Amino acid sequence: MRMLTRKILDRAFTAGGYLAVALMTLFLLWVLVPIFVKGAGAYVFVGTVEYRRMMLGEFGRGNEQRVAAEWAEVQRAREPVYEAIAAFERELPALPVARRKELKPAFQAVREGVAVLLGPAPGKPLPALTRMIYGQTRWRQAQDKAANILFEETWDYSGNGSQKVHVPRQPLFEGTALAPVFPLLRKELRSLLRPRLTFYPRFLTDPSIDAHFFGGIGPEVLGTVYLALGAMLIAVPLGIVAAVYFQEYAREGPVLTFLRSCVNTLAGVPSVVFGLFGLAFFINTLHVSPGKSVLAGALTLALLVLPTVIRSSEEAIAAVPRAYKEGALALGAGQWRTVLTVILPAALPGILTGIVISMGRAAGETAPVVFTAAVSVGKWVTPSEVLSQPTPALSWNLYNLCTEHEAVEEIRHVQYGMAATLVLIVLALNLAAILIRARVAKRLKV
Amino acid sequence: MEDAKQKTKTHAEAKGFSVFYRQCEAVKRVDLAIPFGLVTAIIGPSGCGKSTFLRAINRMNDLIPGCHTDGELLFDGQNVYGGDVDTAVLRRRIGMVFQKPNPFPKSIYDNVAYGPRLHGNLSKAELDERVEESLVGAALWEEVKDRLNKNALGLSGGQAQRLCLARALAVRPEMLLMDEPTSALDPKATARIEELIIQLRGRYTIAVVTHNMQQAARVSDMTAFFYEGNLVEFAATDDLFTKPREKQTENYITGRFG
Numbered sequence: 206m207r208m209l210t211r212k213i214l215d216r217a218f219t220a221g222g223y224l225a226v227a228l229m230t231l232f233l234l235w236v237l238v239p240i241f242v243k244g245a246g247a248y249v250f251v252g253t254v255e256y257r258r259m260m261l262g263e264f265g266r267g268n269e270q271r272v273a274a275e276w277a278e279v280q281r282a283r284e285p286v287y288e289a290i291a292a293f294e295r296e297l298p299a300l301p302v303a304r305r306k307e308l309k310p311a312f313q314a315v316r317e318g319v320a321v322l323l324g325p326a327p328g329k330p331l332p333a334l335t336r337m338i339y340g341q342t343r344w345r346q347a348q349d350k351a352a353n354i355l356f357e358e359t360w361d362y363s364g365n366g367s368q369k370v371h372v373p374r375q376p377l378f379e380g381t382a383l384a385p386v387f388p389l390l391r392k393e394l395r396s397l398l399r400p401r402l403t404f405y406p407r408f409l410t411d412p413s414i415d416a417h418f419f420g421g422i423g424p425e426v427l428g429t430v431y432l433a434l435g436a437m438l439i440a441v442p443l444g445i446v447a448a449v450y451f452q453e454y455a456r457e458g459p460v461l462t463f464l465r466s467c468v469n470t471l472a473g474v475p476s477v478v479f480g481l482f483g484l485a486f487f488i489n490t491l492h493v494s495p496g497k498s499v500l501a502g503a504l505t506l507a508l509l510v511l512p513t514v515i516r517s518s519e520e521a522i523a524a525v526p527r528a529y530k531e532g533a534l535a536l537g538a539g540q541w542r543t544v545l546t547v548i549l550p551a552a553l554p555g556i557l558t559g560i561v562i563s564m565g566r567a568a569g570e571t572a573p574v575v576f577t578a579a580v581s582v583g584k585w586v587t588p589s590e591v592l593s594q595p596t597p598a599l600s601w602n603l604y605n606l607c608t609e610h611e612a613v614e615e616i617r618h619v620q621y622g623m624a625a626t627l628v629l630i631v632l633a634l635n636l637a638a639i640l641i642r643a644r645v646a647k648r649l650k651v
Numbered sequence: 652m653e654d655a656k657q658k659t660k661t662h663a664e665a666k667g668f669s670v671f672y673r674q675c676e677a678v679k680r681v682d683l684a685i686p687f688g689l690v691t692a693i694i695g696p697s698g699c700g701k702s703t704f705l706r707a708i709n710r711m712n713d714l715i716p717g718c719h720t721d722g723e724l725l726f727d728g729q730n731v732y733g734g735d736v737d738t739a740v741l742r743r744r745i746g747m748v749f750q751k752p753n754p755f756p757k758s759i760y761d762n763v764a765y766g767p768r769l770h771g772n773l774s775k776a777e778l779d780e781r782v783e784e785s786l787v788g789a790a791l792w793e794e795v796k797d798r799l800n801k802n803a804l805g806l807s808g809g810q811a812q813r814l815c816l817a818r819a820l821a822v823r824p825e826m827l828l829m830d831e832p833t834s835a836l837d838p839k840a841t842a843r844i845e846e847l848i849i850q851l852r853g854r855y856t857i858a859v860v861t862h863n864m865q866q867a868a869r870v871s872d873m874t875a876f877f878y879e880g881n882l883v884e885f886a887a888t889d890d891l892f893t894k895p896r897e898k899q900t901e902n903y904i905t906g907r908f909g
Contacts, residue, residue: 535746535749551755
């Protein structure tokens with residue numbers, strides 16, 4: 206009987222373990238897969254002729270002659286659309302008043318919709334905003350915009366509550382000069398826009414144009430790199446020295462206990478508090494920079510990851526066999542030399558793992574960066590400006606683009622691209638940590 | 652082992668020397684003179700203070716918190732625990748080989764060169780020479796000369812222990828302390844280490860702590876028997892094993908306890 210209970214308990218624990226692992230995997234997939242799938246859309250998508258014109262016009266990339274030839278063909282294909290619009294414009298004043306009143310707002314919606322879809326009509330002056338100079342650069346969005354022309358989105362209040370309905374516009378214009386536009390948009394959209402599979406790896410390094418409507422996330426990636434590297438530059442030497450002190454020099458006693466509990470408390474402080482502290486201390490009290498800056502952000506992030514660096518380094522140092530230390534001391538090495546030549550090299554894998562994981566943390570942190578370093582303007586920060594200038598950063602700009610951007614819906618691909626890139630950077634850092642640990646552990650065991 | 656019976660010069664000498672771990676007295680007022688150039692074995696059951704005594708000679712016990720000493724321990728006529736003693740210099744003059752082989756996780760070459768690099772600015776050629784000389788001295792040169800840049804952790808236990816010996820020799824010490832140098836090795840490797848001890852005899856003063864009484868009998872000129880922190884008997888090895896003066900020694904060497 207007792208044997209049986211033990212067996213059942215055993216099975217239950219095993220099953221519980223499997224369940225936990227399965228749930229975690231499922232959750233991870235549920236979170237990561239959509240991010241990566243949608244994020245990939247920033248790098249690989251079906252681009253239109255407008256995309257190729259934009260790349261040529263804004264970045265000077267692409268074959269000028271080929272784009273020009275394609276553009277000429279596309280313009281020829283678009284001619285009937287513009288002719289129909291012009292003809293209807295001439296026709297409109299002659300219509301009866303009631304009919305005119307009925308058609309005018311719908312016509313305006315169509316005309317504006319065409320400008321959004323295909324860019325400004327030929328002969329019109331170029332708009333000021335870059336986003337309006339070109340038509341839809343991405344096929345998926347172009348299809349949506351075409352649908353907005355073909356159908357009017359209204360609300361149906363007839364039933365229980367309200368319901369969104371899409372009413373076709375074509376019947377309204379039956380018999381007018383505008384009528385040919387609708388079948389063209391429905392059937393000939395491809396020849397109007399020429400969709401083609403497009404790879405845009407430079408999304409990672411390109412600056413953004415016109416508030417992320419075009420271009421990439423280069424300044425944000427660079428800002429994140431600055432902040433993470435800067436934080437490590439400050440936190441690593443401090444953390445290792447502190448860990449060496451704790452493990453090799455400090456004598457057990459109330460002072461050490463107090464210092465240790467300080468480090469542990471520091472590890473438990475919410476990151477937003479670090480941000481506020483960084484603003485109050487580094488910027489307002491120490492005046493390390495006139496305002497937000499990469500330096501202030503790096504200092505704040507360094508403080509945030511310092512406990513992690515100290516603890517992982519301490520663990521790594523504590524795990525170095527005592528025999529190594531004794532061997533070095535017995536050969537007449539001083540304590541400092543022993544630390545430098547034997548203990549730290551042997552502890553290096555553990556220390557590196559801690560560093561790389563802390564770096565991932567620093568790269569992803571948002572709250573401290575908002576207070577001390579990040580701005581939403583996607584401006585490149587040169588290395589000489591890191592001491593005084595704020596920078597865009599993936600974490601903060603992701604939040605900014607998703608919540609405060611003027612056209613959140615239009616730039617979904619940038620938001621997902623940014624999220625996927627950030628996750629990828631952090632995952633890559635963690636993978637690096639695993640590889641380093643595995644590699645050096647092998648070296649230390651043989 | 653004829654000269655063991657002659658009166659020889661003393662190299663290290665304990666005079667009323669005690670070692671305490673906090674309140675506990677691990678070595679009790681020991682008087683012991685380790686002769687110059689000979690092999691002195693220290694035997695005794697576990698916990699008798701023999702290792703503590705050995706590690707006191709080059710002050711390795713300093714690492715243990717709460718460890719302190721009383722009385723005098725002279726090396727070359729100078730008190731090891733005197734205020735002006737630089738432990739780094741002392742440990743350079745008194746090399747040590749530990750119970751478990753402890754090569755650093757570095758290349759074989761770097762292991763042997765570690766000590767010389769600490770203490771002198773040898774040129775590359777001089778350093779190469781020193782490494783070779785030390786490895787030859789530890790009878791390891793032939794086995795490793797083609798893989799000096801390989802990680803020392805790839806060596807077998809016996810090779811690793813000889814590497815540790817070479818590492819200690821490379822500093823050119825005057826005395827060698829060996830703390831149960833063969834207890835982690837198989838019989839074949841043990842035999843090689845023992846051969847080495849006999850070879851090194853005369854060039855270095857050697858003190859070896861061992862559990863193994865046969866080993867003490869095979870390699871040493873003098874043997875000290877420790878029991879519960881006291882030095883029970885110290886005599887020429889042949890005498891101690893054939894005609895012990897103390898009852899406790901006799902009981903121990905005949906295997907009645909230990």
